[in-house]
Amino acid sequence: MPAQPSPAPSPAPAPAPSASARPALRDRPFRLAVPPVSGMLRPRLVLTGVLVGVGAFALFCWGLALGDYPVSLPDVVKALFGVGDPGTLVVVRDLRLPRALTGLLVGLAFGVSGAVFQTMTRNPLASPDMIGLTEGAGTAVVAAVVFGWAGGLGLSTVGLFGALATALLVYALAWKGGATGYRVILVGIGVSWICTSATDFLVARGNRFQAEEALGWLVGNLNGRTWGQVDSLAIALAVLLPVTLGLGRWMRTLQLGDDVAAGLGTPVQPVRLALLLTGVGLVAFGTAAAGPVAFVALACPQIALRLAGTSAPPPLVSGLTGAFVVLGADLLAREAVPGTELPVGIVTGALGAPVLLWLLVRANRAGSGG
């Protein structure tokens, strides 16, 4: 071997002038003496979260204002705080609020769940609506409708068990010394098609009334929501959202790969299991409340990631983006065709398909994803 003089660290290319965000949006550390709290302040992430959150709230109010009995936006906001004439209060709080809240919470649940799955598998395609969880919930619900099981349980609970069972199945089939990346996606797509076929079979087998009831649920729908659906979803979110945010610290190391994460002191398998359970729980409760609203869990985390300029989908901002998208899509669904209310899933499906194509093209080009 020739005597190779060790070179000085290769000349560092000067940092590109516009490499990072404008100075005001750059990350900066903060450190308090008492209490000893410290961390990294991410202005761009915070700003994105606030803007998307405000946008979602605006759509929420707008949705409450629209309808056969129009209410002005200021009156809607007042009515939310219990101020206004009794007629307006009844329309806003009793008739319209469950639908709007379901949309808000379902979007939140799907967005956070998508962020969890995409971070955990390090692959944007591994979102719960791609790997069969929502389809599994759908099959369970249709089976319950057709066979008349739903009586005591309610469709939502059945959907919940369907999603959980499918998650277990995908995880078990994809397990080979750890379940990651493309194996989960390929197995998930297979399972998803099996569920879709089973659903089609059940719909064909059931009578016309049952088929209609099932189909209304299968596309993802916010029509005719009740407080019961809002309550169970709100309770689920109140438990699962803090858990997910608490696991955020480990998601940051898990993102570097299992071995690196373990080397950095991450309890990899317990964290993975906890993330899986919260992710499945969120999507299961969301699906139970509104049916499988297509593409929200896939697209919203990717949108949030690009808006916030982070390297992994930020869970909370993904959730807010999900809420924004579901509420916006619901408005479109209600207003696009005069006289009919389309199911919200049709609109998110139409909007989400191009996002999926774009992700596929990109993943191929980058050759990444394992």
Next chain:
Amino acid sequence: MSTTDPHPPGIPEPSARGPELRARGLHLAYDGRPVVADLDLTVPTGRITAIVGANACGKSTLLRALARLLAPRQGVVELDGTTLRSIPTRELARTLGILPQTPVAPEGLTVADLVNRGRSPHQTWWRQWSAADEEAVRAALAATGLTELADRPVDELSGGQRQRAWIAMAVAQGTPVLLLDEPTTYLDLAHQIDVLDLVTDLNRREGRTVVMVLHDLNQACRYADHVIAMKAGRIVAQGAPAEVVTEATVEDVFDLRCRITPDPVSGTPMVIPLGRHHHDGGDGPREAESEAESESEDAVPASVD
């Protein structure tokens, strides 16, 4: 271990005696296939150890077991006499760092953010950027020459810079023991030397114990204080490079006949492989080459001995 002190006099040795890593009666398997059998090993504290061997001899598997990424089938790995399995995850991550082979950074992750994540065993949910974290990250960036590139995404860097960024993460972790799995893979020669020089700095300046799996025997001889040669899951020879890297050992371990001469720069052993077409007849390489060419394709290579 000799008592010569490689540390320059001015620089204090942070941990004169760091933790001792050793394995006893280790049996390791991968996918049910036994890879390492009944292996005993004591890693010299405060030195650089290189594990060498042919492909699939179990060297990476051994490194993974030393880092607790792989549970032994039998036997134990001990850190200062405590079984690795009984050490809490976080505590282990403050003592022992591991850099797996060719890790992949997520798209858009900046160098500073990656290096910062090396601090996670020292952080809590509410304390994610202490003064110690900041200082460790700054020092790691400076040691790896990446200060200027701190705000750049890792995936936009060159291969050598990228590898330095990962090493910087491991440096910021601040562990007295550092395990590196083929840190020079896929790097060009200049960047390989660059990375190995950096590893030497970490050892000489900060007294960190380093264990690395290396492919290149000459680099192992030059940069390691202690060389472990493995074959089929067993240690064939270990000790100072000059004791381990001999013509007989190389032939045994790599199934390759060679000559050993002193490295003209470092004086450590340098392996000159023979192969089928080149062998030393004492008349220089040209002669040997033409001789080799005159042989028919399927002829048994002429033996020199």
